[in-house]
Each structure stands twice: as structure tokens, then as C-alpha cells.
Amino acid sequence: MTDPNLRIRGLSKSFGGVKALDDVDLTVPAGQVHALLGHNGAGKSTLIKCLGGAFPPDAGTIEVGGRSHTRLSPRESIAAGVAIIFQTLSVVDSLTVAENIFLGQEWTRYGTVHRRAQEEVAAGLLERVAANCSPRDRVGELPMGQRQLVEIAKALSRSASVLVLDEPTAALSGAESDALAERVEDLRTQGLAIVYVTHLLAEVERLADAVTVLRDGRVAHHSTIAGHTRRELVDAIVGRRPEPAHGTAAGRTSGGVGEPGTSDDAVEGMPPAPRLTVDAFHGPGFGPVELGVAEGEIVGLYGLIGSGRTRILETLFGRRRASGGTVRVGERAVTPVRPSDALAAGIALVPADRRRQGLFPVLSAQDNALLPSIRPLARRGMRALAAERRVFGALSQTVGLRPARPRLPAAAFSGGNQQKLVLGRWINEARSVDVLLLDEPTQGVDVGARQEIYQVVSVLAAQRGTAVLFASSDPEEVVALAHRCLIVSRGRIVGELSGAQLTEAALLSAVHDADDTAATTSTMTTSAITTSEGAA
Template sequence: MTVELTGLTKRYGATTALDSVDLTVESGEVHALLGHNGAGKSTLIKCLGGSVRPTSGTIALDGRPLENLTPRSAIDAGISVIYQHLGLIDGLTVSENLFLGNELTAGLFVRSRSQRIVAAESLARIGADIDPDIPVGALSSGGRQMVAIAKAIQRDAKLLILDEPTAALSPVEAAALGRLVLQLRAEGLAILYVTHLLNEVMTLADRVTVLRNGRAVWAAHMAGTAKGDLVRAISDSAGEAPAEASNVDRSGVPALRVPAAADGVDLEVFPGEIVALYGLMGAGRTKLLESVYGSRPSSRREVELSGEAVTLGSPGAALAAQVALVPADRHSQGLFLSLPAQENSVTRAMAMLARLGFRSPTREREVFDEAASLMSLKPHNPALPAERFSGGNQQKILISRWVTSASDARILLVDDPTQGVDVGARTEIYAVLRDLAREKGMAILVSTNEPEEVIALADRCAFMADGAVTGIVDVPGTTAEELLSTIHPSDADDHSDATASPSPGNRTTTRETEAA
């Protein structure tokens, strides 16, 4: 089977999520899809899975166009998407999850015994030693991943799409999944493998495509491709602006000091400085921010604020100490989506703006106008619910809580500041964060897995792996390519693993020069 995307384009209003993408996945091959957050990977697989309808372009199966795809018609066509969060129901058994929506019935009754027998056969086919009667919620992350794959195989998938499949797996579980992927390739499945781990690409993939800003900017057969080629394709060093020299005064006491964990090094952020916390998914970046902020009770840690040792036991204690957090998940952790933009923006300042115990609509509107102007919020509409704004403007609303004269924050923790944000809004958000540091003297710690974001924002970069800060470098004079190379181990720089030898093929490469 051959799945071919031709000129696939998806626009959301003025934002182009996919821009004329061409991509082909053949039976019996693993095609890796790479790119930073916001590159268009999720939109592409949602188009293939039928949950998003492309604006233009075609999706063809063995030369036959698939029109008006829905999740059900995609499954019927043999396309199965396993998203990062798997879509399993913890309270149901393994066999019930495998047959959910496709139950075996006899009249009004579910044939539970027959389902268990078929489920056991599906699990055995992929080498998963899992009891069909156990609740999915009792399984490890690796076990849940196996159940999701068994479900796809049971539905006779011809194209299997894996979205960051090892993000939550242990090394042992990830290795087992890799062996399964190679087994399924040998059985003739077409596999689209979305990942950020270059060693996985080197070990598993036959071909690779890199997306950037919605475009397919680089493609190659893996035979003869080195990891350095992937790093250069992803990093877009040719288009990066060099970081400006830092003028931060580090002679005094840091605003924030996080003592070293395990074999790591101390992390310090000085007033007026932006430090990037940089590492792969699973490195522990979010956990560190949340432990400092007090929102992760199981991992609270002692830190120093302007030289004073404290343990912030809750977000309330952190805010009282003038430490603020911009979370990565703005929908579930940051915004009140049904409330107006103004309510979301001034929520932290309402008590301070109140008069005689009553809210002051006039003063709140003044602060919102200040925030909207500083953030270049579009539209500048205080009454519009947050859910009606674009992703980039939602992020601006969230950050705006800490940028106005009504905010007393002096340390700002920012987790993945531009996830799902368009290029234009990214530039505006970067400018605001730099101004907070330079003009207001705020100490800012930014978590990111994008090297270009480090170059665009930071004075220094702290590398993270396995929950610890492993090293710190000055950003001026450093390139995105160098940063990306640092966080990827160099023990697989050639594609020579005999166990995972790809199908032979000539390498092809395409590059584009993109406008900012």
C-alpha cells in the first residue's frame, strides 16, 4: 500500500498550519517525521486520521483519492493513528478497549468471551504478554502503548501512525517498542513515525521528512544519512539571527538559585537575565519549574530567592514570594477559556485594583488596555472570550498577567512559551520577555526543547537530562545546531545498525529558503 500526500494545505484563518506538503509512505517502510513544536506535524497526522479536514491538496491510497475523511472512514481505509495520549479508557479492560466501538455482539448482548479470545490473539501477534481481562489503568506506559498498537492491528491497519510513541516510556519499554516497529515493517505495514529523538530515527527509519513552519523543507532516504544531516535540517541555522552579547550583571546575588540535583550543577538566574532550560521531552524541565513553583507536592525542593533559602510549598506561597509561572498547557492550566480576555488578563491583579473591597471595572480596564498594548493582542477586545482568540493571542493573554504595572512578579518561570504559536506571535512574545528582563530587571527561566528559541531569547542555556541540570553555556556565539547536537548522544552517528538496516534507496534532498 502507498499513501501519498500531494500539496496538502491547512489554514486556520490567516494562519497556515500546513503549506503544500508532499509526502509518501510505502508499505514495508518506516517514514520518520521530524520538526519542532508548531512545525505542522500534529496537523498533518490529524488530516490523515480524519479529525481535521485539509483546506486543499489530496490524500491518496494506492492512487485513489480519499475525500472528506472522517475518523471512521480513515479507520475503514486502513489508517490508524496512535496519538501520544493513546485514547484508551483506564476503567475498561484490555479486551474492552480493543473492541470499543466495534463490539462482537449476539443480539443485544456483547460476546465478551469471544472478544477476550480475539484480544489475546491480537496481543500475542505483537508479542505482548498482557492479560486481556486486566484494566488498562493497571498497565505501565509501555503496556498501554502495546494495547493501542494491538487495537490498530486488530482493525487491519495498513498505515500505522505513531505520534511520539516513546515519550512516556522507560528505556527498556522504548527498546521493546522499537523491535515491534521493525517487526511490523517486516510484515509489510507502512509506518509514519513522529518523533524528536534522532537516535530512534537513525535506528528505525528508512526515510525521513522534516517540517518547518508547515512546509516540508528536507527529505532523504536514511541510507547514507548521518545524524549531523538531521541536526542541520531541523535546526535551520542558515536562518537564525545571532544572539546579542549579554550585558547581565552576575557579580551580585542571583534572584533564583536552584541547588544541583544528583550529579548536576547549580542553576542560577540573575536579575535582568533570561536562562533557557533546554532538553528533550522527558528531561524533567516541566517538573523542575513546577517543583520550584510549588505546584508539584511530591517534588518540592529548597531554592534560594535573592540569597534566602526557602521551600515554596504551594503556588500561593510562590506568588506571595513574587514568583510566577506561565504553564505549558494554557487550556487546562492557564486560561479560563469561557471568560473574557480582560477577566483572564487581570485575574491576579483584581484584589490589588479593588477599592473598598469592591472590584474596580475602570481600573481593571486600564490594566487590560496596558497589557493588550504591550502584548500586541489581536483583537484588542476585552469582552471576547479567551477561547475565541488564536493560539498565539491566547498565549499573549496568559503572559500579560505579569507584564503590567499591576504585577509585582520579579521571577518568571515560563514553560514552553510558544507551543502552538505562529511565527509572528512568537516574535512578539520574545520581544515582550526580553523587555521584561532588560527594562524591569525580571529574572526569567524559560523551558524549551527548541534550539532556535534558546538563541532568540536567552542569555545563557542550561542543559537538562534525567531531571538534572548537566551544564550551562553562554548563548551569544552559540548556534542552534551546536545546541541540538549537545542534547543528542553521539553514539549512533551513522546508520549502520544491522538489526535495523533500512530498505535500500538513493538519498534525495530538498531544501527551501523560507521567509521569516
């Protein structure tokens, strides 16, 4: 029997007295896809960085291909046969595919790079991963899914035997995710040991042979995937059964805080007052759009990639210029030409790309969360540091921030906790927001953190009467969070689901039917124009 490609024994790592990894074991034989799951902050990223040489472990061993190491440098990790594909890809957009694959290990001849030889080898590697690009293509011009395959081809060029994929589909469309899944299955048959880090349980069910769950730095669960239900995996990840968010189907049908418009301002027997009203709103790539969101109501925008969901939210927030239409917050007319106009009117946005659009990585957690609240909290032109600490402490409890360390840089937090910082920016007691816009609110966030974010948003709507409008490409999320959902196709709202009708199956059916209808209409229109032109 051959040695497994990867065997980790007793791995431990601490930061400032806090154990990020505690006696972790993990074995991945050749030809296996091993899913690594866990709550944000559970230790997944630390484990990957120890394996890739970014962090030296305090104890334990890492064995790759039968050779044991107590620690690895990045160069030693690559030489041992470990390749890690992070969420943030390391490809250089300005270089060609072949240049990226051989970056740092160029083939030279008489002091000159042998480009033709590199391109020939690159073509074979691209064929091995079934990439639809040429060795001479500029990487910056490729779709995200193809860029990811270039990264994998680069790993194979270095004779990798262990491939680690860190949230590989977080930025991919559905079609790209399906294509990547096929490549992973191909690589498994080629004998690679694959560690697949994800928060999407559907991917685990489709691809994984075995699963390990980390919780608080320790192995909480390990088994083969066969015979396990999704509920068992969720329980292993969160360590408890997650309470349903107030927007779930149970919350919608049982009354109480699950119902929209249950703020103190609601009058018994009267419909909740509209908090956000949008009429004939349009801009580049969408419209006209008409919608309303009541006090305390959570409304989803659901559609396929490119449907216009994000454009609608960004234009409401002033990040894009509207071409026409009206927006009202309560009784006030709003013209959001820039984000500052929207904020002044009580409209806030949590963007999908938190790393580039929402966070200041080098600033502390407290400064990130309280950035728009520093001036309201200030006294006589000076920062009120004691008040800021108090507000941050309360906010940390509200959103379940882990660790709740105000001075820790935002970049040091896991993805789910970074999202909590951005969300917390608009819901703390020093900030008044009437309309909260959320774009893909739990993208790249694990199951446990998702439940916490849903709970925070639901309580915000129920207790403060905030109108919440969120865009999502995840039907499970829409069902879990929304009181009702608007179907978006080709920049227009084409349908609405609510109550018992709001199910994952109904969402998928509605959006695909709408897209098919729009495509048929477009084809018929084009055909009519062509016929008319021919007759003329």
C-alpha cells in the same frame, strides 16, 4: 509494483482565509517509516486531521491502498485502513485492555459480549506489538508506554495499513521510548506504512527511511534520510539557521548577555546577588536540597525520570507541601504553602503538562496570557481592554506567537505556541516575577519553537535579572540553555557542571554514575541490615 499504502496529492486546507495546508504531496509505501517534521503551526496537525477525517480538505486527494478519496469522515478513515495514535490517548482507563481494543466493535453472541473470544484475539494482538500486559489488565493501572501499545493493538485489530504516530514519545521515559522504537521497527517489517510525527531528530535518525518537512503549510523538504546531517534537517525545519540562545556554550564563554548577573543592578567586579536561596529544603520524595540562583542566572536541574526534579520545583511553588528547610527570594524569607504564596513572593512556575496544568483551553489566547495581569491593568475595578490588547500585542512579538490572534481559543494553537502563551503569562510587562521555574520547558515542542523559547528565557534573565531554575530530561536542552547545571539523583543534588564541563556527554555520564552509586549504596545498606538482623 503494488500501490503505496498512502498517497496524498495536492492537499489544501484554509481557515478563515489563512492557508494551513497548501498543495501538499506525501507518499508513504508499505513497509516505510516516514518522518513528518515541521515548526509548530507548520501544518502537521492539520494534515493528520484531514487524514483522520476531522477536517475536510478544500482540495486534493487522499489515496489509501489504491482507493482515492476527496474527503474522509472519521468512520470512513478507519474503514480505509488509517489509524492515528494521538499524543492524548483515547483509551478508557476504567476498562480492561481487551475491552479497549474492541470498544465500539464488540463481538456479541446472543446479545451478550463474547469476552473470552475477545480476550483470545487481544492476546494475539498484544503479542504482535510485544506488550507486557494481559487482556484482563485495567488500562488505568498500566504505565504510559503500555497504554500506547494498547492503542496500537487496537489499530491493528481494525486491519490498519497506515499507522500515524503523533509525537509518540512525548510522555514516555527513555526506556519506554526505546521499547516503542523496537515496536515501530517490527511493524515496518509487517508491511505497515508508518507516518511518524516528531520533533526529536534523534528518533528520525534512528527510525525513519524518508522525511518530509512542512513549513507554512507547504512541503519545504522531502528526501530519504540516508546521507542527511542533523544540521540540514534543522535548516529545512526553521528555514534559516537558528541563532544560538544566550545560554549556549558560545554565550557562556563570550561574556555579554550570555553571562549570569548582567542586569542593570549588577556592580562591576562584584558577584551577582543571589535571587533565590534554598537551604535544607526537603519534602516527600526529595531532600535535603541546597541551591542558589543568582540574578540573571539560568540553572538547570538534570536527572533521570523519577529523580525528584519536578517535586523540587512544585514544592518551591507551593503545589506540594514542604517538610522543612528555608526559601529566600532576595532578602525575603518565603513559606510557599500554596501557589498564591509563591506568586506573592515573585515565584512563578510553567508546568510540564501545559494542557492540564497550564492552559484554559476554551479561553482566548489573550485571556490565557494575561490572566494574572488583568487586575494590575484594571482601572477603577474595570478591565482595561485597550491596555490588555497593547500588552498582548507586545507579548506576542516577544515570544513569537503564531498566529498572534488575541481572540483565538488557546486549544486552537499548536503545542509550541500554547507553551509560549503559558510562558508569556509570567514575562509580560504587567507582571513582576523574580524567580521563574520551568518544568520541561520545551516538551513536545519542535526545533524552531525551542530556539525561540530559549531566546525568550535567556533575554528575560539577562535584561530583567530574573533567576531561572528549570528541570529537564533532555541533555541537549540543558547545554543549550543553562549557565550551570545541578545533577539530581534520588531526590538529592549530587553534582554540578558548568562552563566547558557542561556537555551532553558529561551530563549523561554524571547522572548515570550518580544513579549507579546510589543503587550500590542502597544495596550495601540493605545487605548490612539483613546481615545485622541475621546475627541478632
